Amino acid sequence: MELTTATAALGALAHETRLQVFRLLVRAGREGLPVGRIAEELGVAADGRLSFHLKELVAAGLAVSRQEGRFVYYATQYEAMNALLQFLTEDCCGGVPCDAEAAACAPAAKTKTASRRKSA
Amino acid sequence: MELTTATAALGALAHETRLQVFRLLVRAGREGLPVGRIAEELGVAADGRLSFHLKELVAAGLAVSRQEGRFVYYATQYEAMNALLQFLTEDCCGGVPCDAEAAACAPAAKTKTASRRKSA
DNA sequence: TCCATATTTCAATGATAATTTAAATATTGA
DNA sequence: TCAATATTTAAATTATCATTGAAATATGGA
Numbered sequence: 086m087e088l089t090t091a092t093a094a095l096g097a098l099a100h101e102t103r104l105q106v107f108r109l110l111v112r113a114g115r116e117g118l119p120v121g122r123i124a125e126e127l128g129v130a131a132d133g134r135l136s137f138h139l140k141e142l143v144a145a146g147l148a149v150s151r152q153e154g155r156f157v158y159y160a161t162q163y164e165a166m167n168a169l170l171q172f173l174t175e176d177c178c179g180g181v182p183c184d185a186e187a188a189a190c191a192p193a194a195k196t197k198t199a200s201r202r203k204s205a
Numbered sequence: 206m207e208l209t210t211a212t213a214a215l216g217a218l219a220h221e222t223r224l225q226v227f228r229l230l231v232r233a234g235r236e237g238l239p240v241g242r243i244a245e246e247l248g249v250a251a252d253g254r255l256s257f258h259l260k261e262l263v264a265a266g267l268a269v270s271r272q273e274g275r276f277v278y279y280a281t282q283y284e285a286m287n288a289l290l291q292f293l294t295e296d297c298c299g300g301v302p303c304d305a306e307a308a309a310c311a312p313a314a315k316t317k318t319a320s321r322r323k324s325a
Numbered sequence: 326t327c328c329a330t331a332t333t334t335c336a337a338t339g340a341t342a343a344t345t346t347a348a349a350t351a352t353t354g355a
Numbered sequence: 356t357c358a359a360t361a362t363t364t365a366a367a368t369t370a371t372c373a374t375t376g377a378a379a380t381a382t383g384g385a
Contacts, residue, residue, distance in 0.1 A: 099215040132332085137333090156332090253344090253363070
């Protein structure tokens with residue numbers, strides 16, 4: 086992962102509403118949630134503001150959207166999330182064994198591939 | 206971890222210089238690095254700008270500083286880092302087994318305690 | 326086709342964060 | 356105590372981001 090990409094992703098998460106949305110979507114799994122449902126769960130309005138924040142998450146690569154009927158679903162891009170977490174902890178403590186583990190979260194519905202990496 | 210705390214931490218990381226500093230410190234381990242060395246490693250000036258960014262990391266709880274002789278050392282606050290990563294992946298996929306693992310990195314020099322959490 | 330629901334877009338304003346420049350503080354050794 | 360190294364602080368400018376308010380687009384059902 087590139088520095089610029091990581092910075093953009095972190096910037097997208099550095100906002101209370103977006104962070105709440107992101108965490109909600111992480112919980113929601115690969116199928117995601119429609120905008121109205123996101124708004125409802127977080128107790129915010131489904132207006133231009135939320136739309137703006139959702140777009141920011143997509144622009145940063147942390148989420149994807151798809152239209153389904155008259156609803157637009159947003160879902161976590163788990164690969165990007167994992168790459169970001171790994172980027173942050175990379176070569177922790179200079180490679181000396183220190184219980185470092187790359188964070189990983191992949192939705193069971195889609196794949197059951199173990200995400201444990203070689204701990205180097 | 207609280208939403209506000211996490212947002213602040215992510216905001217601190219959402220800057221190219223600070224992100225580079227953070228990753229450098231993660232690699233450096235608990236003893237950390239003096240400011241001049243950080244500047245040298247990253248190829249940036251050890252000026253007010255770097256000082257400002259270092260302070261931001263400390264303010265966000267992601268780093269700590271200590272004076273040693275005429276040098277000021279900065280080091281990763283691993284506990285905060287781990288808490289943040291855990292916060293981001295919390296209840297991934299609604300608790301359904303999906304290879305979710307809380308990220309963890311603790312410097313070997315200080316503790317060898319396994320940081321693997323119950324994967325729920 | 327017309328209305329209602331769902332979501333997005335845009336332009337303007339207001340709020341925050343980063344860089345610059347310059348001066349200040351702290352520690353060590355001569 | 357003077358000079359040198361190491362790092363921080365502050366005020367002003369510039370750049371970037373978020374909110375507001377209102378209009379626009381899209382889909383499905385009556």
